[in-house]
Amino acid sequence: MAELTWISRGRTRRSTRTVRLTASAVVVVAVALAVLIVPPLVQLDEQAVDLANKLQPPSPAHPFGTDDVGRDLLLRCVYGLRISLLVGLVAALVATVIGTAVGAAAAAFGGWTDRVVMRIVDAFSSVPHLLLGIFIVAMFRPGVWPVIVSVALTHWLSTARIVRSEVLSLRARPFVDAAISGGASRRRVIVRHLLPAVLPQAGLAAVLMVPHAMWHESALSFLGLGLPSHQASLGNLVQTARSSLLAGDWWPTLFPGLLLIVPTLAIAGLAGAWRERINPRRRSELML
Amino acid sequence: MARMTGRRALFAVPVLLTVTFAVFAVAAASPFDPVKAYAGTAGLTASQDTLDQLRANLGADQPLVARWWNWLTAALGGDLGDSSVMRQPVADVIGERIGWSALLAATAFLVAILLGTALGVLAARRQGGLLDRCVSSAAYTLEAAPAFWLGLLAIWFFALKLGVLPAGGLTDTASDTVTAGQVASHLVLPALVLGVSQLPWFFLYVRQGVADALDEDPVRGARARGLSERTVLLGHALRSGMLPMLTLVGSRVPELITGALLVETVFSWPGIAAATVQAATSVDFPLLAALTVLATAAVLAGNLLSDLLYGLADPRVGFDG
Numbered sequence A: 001m002a003e004l005t006w007i008s009r010g011r012t013r014r015s016t017r018t019v020r021l022t023a024s025a026v027v028v029v030a031v032a033l034a035v036l037i038v039p040p041l042v043q044l045d046e047q048a049v050d051l052a053n054k055l056q057p058p059s060p061a062h063p064f065g066t067d068d069v070g071r072d073l074l075l076r077c078v079y080g081l082r083i084s085l086l087v088g089l090v091a092a093l094v095a096t097v098i099g100t101a102v103g104a105a106a107a108a109f110g111g112w113t114d115r116v117v118m119r120i121v122d123a124f125s126s127v128p129h130l131l132l133g134i135f136i137v138a139m140f141r142p143g144v145w146p147v148i149v150s151v152a153l154t155h156w157l158s159t160a161r162i163v164r165s166e167v168l169s170l171r172a173r174p175f176v177d178a179a180i181s182g183g184a185s186r187r188r189v190i191v192r193h194l195l196p197a198v199l200p201q202a203g204l205a206a207v208l209m210v211p212h213a214m215w216h217e218s219a220l221s222f223l224g225l226g227l228p229s230h231q232a233s234l235g236n237l238v239q240t241a242r243s244s245l246l247a248g249d250w251w252p253t254l255f256p257g258l259l260l261i262v263p264t265l266a267i268a269g270l271a272g273a274w275r276e277r278i279n280p281r282r283r284s285e286l287m288l
Numbered sequence B: 001m002a003r004m005t006g007r008r009a010l011f012a013v014p015v016l017l018t019v020t021f022a023v024f025a026v027a028a029a030s031p032f033d034p035v036k037a038y039a040g041t042a043g044l045t046a047s048q049d050t051l052d053q054l055r056a057n058l059g060a061d062q063p064l065v066a067r068w069w070n071w072l073t074a075a076l077g078g079d080l081g082d083s084s085v086m087r088q089p090v091a092d093v094i095g096e097r098i099g100w101s102a103l104l105a106a107t108a109f110l111v112a113i114l115l116g117t118a119l120g121v122l123a124a125r126r127q128g129g130l131l132d133r134c135v136s137s138a139a140y141t142l143e144a145a146p147a148f149w150l151g152l153l154a155i156w157f158f159a160l161k162l163g164v165l166p167a168g169g170l171t172d173t174a175s176d177t178v179t180a181g182q183v184a185s186h187l188v189l190p191a192l193v194l195g196v197s198q199l200p201w202f203f204l205y206v207r208q209g210v211a212d213a214l215d216e217d218p219v220r221g222a223r224a225r226g227l228s229e230r231t232v233l234l235g236h237a238l239r240s241g242m243l244p245m246l247t248l249v250g251s252r253v254p255e256l257i258t259g260a261l262l263v264e265t266v267f268s269w270p271g272i273a274a275a276t277v278q279a280a281t282s283v284d285f286p287l288l289a290a291l292t293v294l295a296t297a298a299v300l301a302g303n304l305l306s307d308l309l310y311g312l313a314d315p316r317v318g319f320d321g
Helices: A002-041 A073-109 A111-125 A129-140 A144-171 A174-181 A186-222 A234-246 A251-278 B002-029 B034-039 B048-058 B064-076 B090-125 B130-144 B147-161 B180-214 B217-224 B229-247 B249-266 B272-281 B285-313
Strands: none
Touching (some): A073 A111, A073 A251, A111 A144, A111 B002, A129 A144, A129 B002, A129 B285, A186 A234, A234 B147, A251 B130, B002 B285, B034 B048, B090 B130, B090 B180, B090 B229, B090 B249, B147 B249, B180 B217, B180 B249, B229 B249, B229 B285, B249 B285
């Protein structure tokens, strides 16, 4: 009996997992197509004001409705997602490069370097990320780069930890010993043997970081500390929708938020599958 | 235990020193100029001599380390400087607002723990069942949903559509006294939103803990003794499944602060998190610096609480950390 339930449970799990994986892949591809192809292909001005059609609820002509000056919200959301995604990607990339460099250096040099660097990482992990991000943005505002730097500087810490522990465990492996006794320089060991081996882990961390970075950018933009309003991200769209919402119109708020949630879940689904592949022992339970 | 508390307090000193120094270093590297911030629009017409005089008075002409050290020694004496946006000493701003933030955070935590435990037990009872799959999917979705967005939708639904709860603030605009009843009705929505935004973690933790406990020997033993399913679930599985979650509550302080920054702003709640955002928007460095350090101290205290509770709950862990 016990075995039977285990088997059946395993089977349902596997099929739901496949469904989830397929759905995630479809969403990610759809999002990529939407943000890459729609803007150059559809020669429409997402800023086109149409005061005769302001605050129209969702309809076949405007699937997401229109905002308070009559701009089509579907188009605005696609452009917003494009900007959010771009900022998230760049920030995650910068954070991953910093984190990998710091983590690999700390583990490869060891001793005092390692201790001091990791204590600094610990210290900065004690500041809530959004708060540290708000502080950095407040000091360097306005513009796109302050936002990217703020998100990147608050996100490299976990990557540094992951890469460091990975390099530490790799250093004890025979192939590294063999390389060292074969006369490889420290630089060659790091670049040729250690870094390629940590790349899958760092890559996974980077992929998981993208939705996180998008979330941070949106929060900053919503608080009025993020991107300038002529480069409206999803967070800016929610921010500007606030006055319409207080007048009772829900759609300018609802859709940008949904466009933030759906890709996040899809990327988490894909990353969960990837993690299971490179590290099958761990169940992808708490994946966000 | 006292020794561990002492050791951790000692560890907190370098952390806080590093963070305060980094705060000053970031400000020094930024285009932010304390003199211009202090002088405001008057700074545009003031002569260079006046500005230089002001710079010397504010101590802004000193090197970074000296400014940091002056701030640090003054802060230890209770003087955190003056907030330009609130037009009062930083210490007063914090004193007036921290109570409201604590009230909001405590209520939200209570909501998250109670709801998370109830849903977690129900989901773990039949893992993979319909209820489990629905609630778990909802939890993942909620975890991805920004708290400010949830807050706005809650305002739309409860305050505008149903008209049952106020949309924000601490009291009605018409009243100028703060009564308990008014505060309670204004607390419901922000506390609910902040609690729900923290819910996924609590729920997933309890669900996993109870589900694991249900597979373990004590539960098998209890079932073998013929105890009712209710006693097994609530008396045995929940007790061992919830313990790790309760002890880890302290480590949720960073997420709680993050949520509070957004929720307090959406609901115009007069707490320190909303003040942080105001300080950031108007580049009020003294207030922003003090609140960043305060938040870091809160996170460290939360971590310590977690470790202490864990040691108390599980004697195998001990207090050596």
